Amino acid sequence: MPPATLSSINITILGSASAQPSSTRNHSALALRLGGDVWLFDCGEATQHRVQKSTVKMGRTQKIFITHTHGDHIFGLLPLLASRLDGAGGVVDADDPRTKAESRQAVPPLEIYGPLGTRAYIRSGLTYTHTLLGAPYVVHELRFTSDPPLDPTALPPHSFELPGRDIQQVDGVWPEIYRDDLVTVSAAPIMHSVPCVGYVVTELPVPGKMDPKLYIPHLKRTKMPMSLMSRLQQGESVELSDGTVLRGPSRRPGRKLVILGDTYDPSPIADLAADADILVHEATNSHLPGVDPETKAEDTHASVEARAKSRGHSTPQMAGRFARRIRARKLLLNHFSARYAGNDDVDEQARSIMEAIKALAVSEFDGEVVCARDFMSFDVELRQEG
Structure with a gap:
């Protein structure tokens, strides 16, 4: 049988805020639709509400990738798991089919990837809320060389938790943490105030153009x-x-998507991210004199960049420079401060601010730049041959 190919790759923004949500932006979450499957990247507070209001299908969620364990990237994970896996609360009943071993073996598990702490967070949250599940899950942790040894006093696995992998770094990165007939996923550390991961989703070579x-x-x-x-x-x-x-015509490279968490320097992922079709990069803070009324008179581009870096974050110019470095085709700016409203499709002031943020990135990068807005959805197209 010839290898299958993906009919489409779609990105839908479920949350584009940093730190705290606003009335126009929810906490960080991005849905990647690979044909019919859904993969989530980060899962901030109320992500399941955003899924319900979007065209993304909760039941098609197969994998969740967590970049780091700050609350604005993970606080929505437990309720989403409970909904996705037919969870319920209450006292364990021996006659409840969800407690039966055969129930855990009946369906493939929902797979979760994240740094150290992801497994313990999910396990403790489900255990202490007495949450029963109707299907299994598994957590694979990406281990940094600096991670402490495993805690022997940790809680035992949840009744619906299957054994996950502890994935060690190879030459500083995590190559091919997942692979199937269509795509691979690799990861690398990126610099933030806590251990943080960036992910690279690469479509395997696709058929060439045929005459x-x-x-x-x-x-x-x-x-x-x-x-x-x-x-x-x-x-x-x-x-x-x-x-x-x-x-037949030679197969050609598939699409490459680079989805970063919070970062002030993603250099460790640069080699894996080279020639990305789309780079998702945070742009938390900007200096916008004459545009943003909250701009401080004493600030400059340099002072705002220094302050962003000190908090583990980036400016649009920093995102643009990295996009240029890896030769990205398209840059999607994300993770904006709550001061930057996300209703730029209907509000003139918000539009002028987001256009100014985009212009800062464009000053460093001559590819396409887009500012994320909640519920924004678009396909990632294959590059034209030749």
């Missing part, structure tokens, strides 16, 4: 079935009845 006129006459001449076109489309070679060998 049927190069093949159909040969198939007709040798009375070979037209169904062979599907094999040629996948880049395979086909031998015809007269010994002629037709070779």
Whole structure:
């Protein structure tokens, strides 16, 4: 069978705020739709509410990737898990089918990836809220070399928790923490005030552009079935009845998405992120004199950048410089301070502020720049050949 290909890759922003939500921005969460599957990146408070108000299907969520364990990136994880896995509260009943071992084996687990602490946070939250689940989950932790040893006094696994991997770094990164027939996921540390991870989702090579006129006459001449076109489309070679060998077009690189958590310097992920089709990079703080009425008179671009770095964050210019460094095609700015409203599609002042933030990134990066807005949704297209 020829390898499958993804029909589409879609990004939907479920939350674009930093630190605290506002009336126009929710806490950090991004949904990546790979064909029919949904993967979430971060899961801030009230993420499940945003899912319910979006076109993202909760039941299709297969994986969740946590960048770091700050509350604005993880406080929505437990309620979302309870909803996604048919959870309920109450006293454990021996007759409840959710307590049966066979229930844990009936369906594939929801997979969660994150740094040290992700597993303990979920385990303790579910245990002490007496949450029963109707399906299993598994947590794979990405271990930093500086992580402390495992705590032998930790809580035992939740009844629906399956054993997860403790993934060690290889040459400073976590290569291919996940792989299937369509995509791979790798990760690397990025610099923040706490251990933080950036993820790189890479689509495996896809069929090249095919010109049927190069093949159909040969198939007709040798009375070979037209169904062979599907094999040629996948880049395979086909031998015809007269010994002629037709070779399909070479496969070409798939799409690469780089989704970063909070950072003041994502340099450790630069090699993995090279030539990204889209880079999702935070831009928490900006200096916007004459545009943002809250701009401090004594501030400069340099002072705002220094203050952002001291808190583990970035400015749009910093995001633009990194996008240029890795030769990204498109930069999606995200994780904005609560002072920057997210209703720029309907509010003129918000629009002028977001356009000014975009312009700061454009000053450092000549690719496409987009400022995230909650419920924004778009497809990631393949690059044109040639």
